[in-house]
Amino acid sequence: MAKQTSYTMRDVARLAGVSISTVSAVVNNKGIVGPELTSVVKKAIAAMNFSPNAGARGLRTGRTHMLGLVVQDITNPFFVEALRGVEDQAIEHGYEVLVCNSNDQSALELRHLNALHTKRVDGILLAPTDSYAVRETLSQDRAPVVFIDCVPLKAKVNCVVTDNFDACYNGVRYLIGLGHQRIAVICGRLTHSTSIDRVEGCRKAMQESNLLLREEHLHHGDSHIESGYRIGLSLLQSSDPPTAIFTLNNRMALGILRAITELKVPCPSRVSVMSFDDADWAEVVSPSLTTIGQPSYEMGKDAVDLLLRSILPATEQAEAKPQQIPLKSTLRVRGSTGPVYKK
Amino acid sequence: MAKQTSYTMRDVARLAGVSISTVSAVVNNKGIVGPELTSVVKKAIAAMNFSPNAGARGLRTGRTHMLGLVVQDITNPFFVEALRGVEDQAIEHGYEVLVCNSNDQSALELRHLNALHTKRVDGILLAPTDSYAVRETLSQDRAPVVFIDCVPLKAKVNCVVTDNFDACYNGVRYLIGLGHQRIAVICGRLTHSTSIDRVEGCRKAMQESNLLLREEHLHHGDSHIESGYRIGLSLLQSSDPPTAIFTLNNRMALGILRAITELKVPCPSRVSVMSFDDADWAEVVSPSLTTIGQPSYEMGKDAVDLLLRSILPATEQAEAKPQQIPLKSTLRVRGSTGPVYKK
DNA sequence: CTGTTAGCGCGTTCAC
């Protein structure tokens, strides 16, 4: 079993009594082999349980039919949904997906990117850990890249992203409409274009209502439960607590909810909570969580489509100008947000 | 960019003014090339941004340094955690992971398995969709397989699984200790060894207390929220509702909780809920959910270790007898379970 | 220590 020596085309050719190229033609459905010979060959293939060696084929054709997907944090359900979209669409087109988790470390991300290059994947889907890092790795002679979720700053690239700015703008306007004035925003790391856009969206909505998103109302977390929990505790216990908390991702929201439960702060009567990213559990937590949902599955699908287009450029100009595919998010109002509390 | 023509060893050799094999020796750290030549070669490699073509290398060596991971349902956080363990451990040993989602369809699973064979992965981690399906595909001349979570029936295979039987036995004993007699068990598809073992564990615990796990108390769902929800509704609205509900996976528990919330049934005072699989949100839902947690990350890690051992057999006997690595689960008592309700 | 040579399994011209 350690042998791992499968049959080759030569073996099949020998058994079928034809030449290698005939077998090749059959395997690749060239449609130039006579029907009776075709069936003989196919029988031989089945008998030997032959399957072509993709490595050798790739060496010859220059295509591996593999896509690389590099995500910052596979622990985040958002990326799992995107992964599903990627996989489904990849399968559809005869591609396999090499999944890499950067675990929020640029160094690991770079390592993955290099490994993918060595594997000669035909294209890469990248949800980068850092929008500032200059990626020399995606220059020249390497596979085309499509960014998802988060994009590099000041660079025109192929990407598919949510309307982060608008989503947060609308979200905050909704909160303001409820009468909230002291709104705390808990953002992820500002090295993500995603976080930056979201914060800007919040800022604009507040400015329009002559409210300021003051420094003390903008809290920096990462994307994990713990940071949401810690920030939630300090926020709720402060002398002048916000009447609404908007977390820019759903796991921090989970932390906030835990803090709220522990402190027995009535929600939404005392404090409203809203979160970016929808989740399975959003309807079941108590209170159910108002969220802004992203079409993550579609994001994965669209990204593969875009990537495939630059892998197989129909026309030359098709790959000339980088394309941005914007996706719309939707506000799902549930139980955790309500009118502001009046003394 | 569509060119995708990277530099080859020959290019590097030419630039460095050495022979191809010298470059190869440097690339593979053979340690047989003189220090000054080594540095010359390395400089050339860096200058050209050369990275070896893994396909060609694999063709030559018979190893691709790729592992395949096939899971029934990547949507399940349990498998995501396992995936993390797999990836981390694979990276550690210089392997990449080809992730495939069977989406609970045997046909798709088979397709993935064949694709992985064609890609000549060095080994496969498989969480099968069905314990009964006879997998001819994992016979002979194919890569070694390690099963995770769910195993084929009546077959000695390499696998790493949780102590499903014991876990449920202990869980149900805990419920019985609380005074519960009418315990409803909601299981996944009984084509999974996992489900079978869990149900048997429940059955034994109940028998020991002279309780019977009657047919009408065993409910068949899948592993999704919806089925939990539907079953929950019918259970709670029946004329003789159970005093405790034990779901054999956590997403069905989410469905149960939704039903409870909707019907405003007091939990745990009227009905206790317990679930297999722990989750992020288990502490935050209301009431917080009592669960049986599996060490899924370790499962992934251990599976890779086991797989690597059969890929690189130190001794012949190492691969001779299939090994089962059992993992222990832990009961996490939270707010959703309590003493039985007395009229 | 270093260079030369022969395939690994496949797809692809070409002659037949």
Place this chain on the structure above:
DNA sequence: GTGAACGCGCTAACAG
């Protein structure tokens, strides 16, 4: 329609 020969990029013998 079909078959023989070449080479994709690399590693492993072997010769120097």
